[in-house]
Amino acid sequence: MxxxxxxxxxxxxxxxxxxxxxxxxxxxxxxxxxxxxxxxxxxxxxxxxxxxxxxxxxxxxxxxxxxxxxxxxxxxxxxxxxxxxxxxxxxxxxxxxxxxxxxxxxxxxxxxxxxxxxxxxxxxxxxxxxxxxxxxxxxxxxxxxxxxxxxxxxxxxxxxxxxxxxxxxxxxxxxxxxxxxxxxxxxxxxxxxxxxxxxxxxxxxxxxxxxxxxxxxxxxxxxNIARTDTPLIFPATVLFEGTLLSEGRGTTQSLEIVGHPKIEPFSFYENHLASVIKKSQLEGFKLRPITFLPTFQKQENEVCGGFQIHVTNKSTFKPWRVGQLLMRELYNNLGEAFEWKKPPYEYNYTHEPIDIINGTDKLRHWVVNNEPLEILDALECLDDYxxxxxxxxxx
Incomplete structure (x- = not known):
């Protein structure tokens, strides 16, 4: 080659x-x-x-x-x-x-x-x-x-x-x-x-x-795209720009990690996320529980618990699905601590930022309603493209 x-x-x-x-x-x-x-x-x-x-x-x-x-x-x-x-x-x-x-x-x-x-x-x-x-x-x-x-x-x-x-x-x-x-x-x-x-x-x-x-x-x-792995993780973590969770800006691992001060990462992973990931059959990655401190942007100078996404097999890793799954689980387990970012976002003053990022409001409803992964398949109609x-x- x-x-x-x-x-x-x-x-x-x-x-x-x-x-x-x-x-x-x-x-x-x-x-x-x-x-x-x-x-x-x-x-x-x-x-x-x-x-x-x-x-x-x-x-x-x-x-x-x-x-x-x-x-x-x-x-x-x-x-x-x-x-x-x-x-x-x-x-x-x-x-x-x-x-x-x-x-x-x-x-x-x-x-x-x-x-x-x-x-x-x-x-x-x-x-x-x-x-x-x-x-x-x-x-x-x-x-x-x-x-x-x-x-x-x-x-x-x-x-x-x-x-x-x-x-x-x-x-x-x-x-x-x-x-x-x-x-x-x-x-x-x-x-x-x-x-x-x-x-x-x-x-x-x-x-x-x-x-x-x-x-x-x-x-x-x-x-914030520091390493060659980051672009592959980005389709997962960019979704969190539509929330008040940190996607790692202000750290040395930006757009590879997600977290919030109200997350205790080890217990959340052991008692919940590990089984959800196994059931999803999503492969090619590991979620590692971590603690980090953003020095600017969201959650500035607040110690956050969260997860780093490590790609273990590029050919089987599906970042968009992993990001949507993680969003759904954090929304439905953080309660009032989970907040959607409010407009404006990229000069759009009317739509929810998460909907601008997703390019639809259907995915936000999927998260809020705690719907199954099969719904994502129905949203992913790519034949014409x-x-x-x-x-x-x-x-």
């Missing part, structure tokens, strides 16, 4: 390809936008395109990827080294303005996604594609791996009534696409008008790969 080459690696090594971009160039990127030698894309672009490299853009969490949380915006600035504007697409706007796009002939997108519907970089991309429909701008996606593979699909399809910036399109929670394939899916199924789009494919990436199989360097794509995915796959 050969080391994967990203779209950035392909571009940087191909002088003939570089010469097809004749005008001014801009780049949407973040901390994880590096080539296989850890060189940042912006440095590559400075060397490749010189004075034609005129603008930078950053997604949620910023170009520097240092903004911690939802609804924490980043400012526009002039970069002190590159001496070009850096425009934030998580600021007063999530859509690039006409002024931001002036003087650009080619706009490259180099973002490491994590394969989950609730992660916003794919929506920064699709908003950009929609904005460029009537612009004389070519959008080029430098493709990167889906770190939790391109085969496994899991979770309910987003319902249109619950669209938000963490869910714009009818896809499942674990969507199985690379970011380049998201762009192709958008152009084929989610818009009536086409953008001038090009996807620079990876080499040697195969759909059954997890990120560690690629031999590429892993860098934080956002401040899989047919669409087969049409746009490029690997």
């Amino acid at each position: 050969k080391k994967v080459k990203t779209g950035l690696d392909i571009l940087a090594a191909n002088s003939k390809l570089q010469k097809t971009f004749k005008g001014n160039v801009a780049l949407l990127c973040h901390n994880a936008s590096v080539d296989s030698t850890y060189t940042h894309a912006a440095l590559k672009f400075k060397h490749l395109f010189s004075e034609r490299f005129v603008k930078l853009f950053g997604p949620q969490h910023g170009f520097a990827t240092d903004a911690q949380d939802n609804m924490i915006e980043t400012d526009h600035c002039i970069h002190p080294y590159f001496n070009i504007p850096v425009y934030s697409l998580y600021s007063e706007t999530r859509i690039p303005t006409d002024e931001m796009l002036e003087g650009i002939d080619h706009l490259f997108v180099d973002l490491q996604d994590i394969g989950c519907r609730m992660y916003t970089y794919i929506y920064t991309l699709t908003l950009l594609l929609e904005k460029c429909i009537d612009k004389d701008i070519e959008v080029i996606v430098l493709d990167r791996p889906n770190p939790i593979n391109g085969i496994e699909i899991e979770g309910n399809i987003l319902e249109s009534d619950f669209e938000s910036f963490i869910g714009r399109h009818p896809i499942p929670v674990r969507h199985g696409m690379t970011i380049g394939e998201v762009a192709l899916m958008h152009q084929k199924f989610w818009t009536k008008n086409q953008t001038n789009l090009r996807v620079i494919k990876m080499q040697y990436w195969e759909r059954d790969m997890y990120f560690e199989d690629t031999e590429l360097p892993w860098l934080l794509p956002s401040p 899989k047919l669409k995915l087969d049409e746009i796959k490029i690997y």
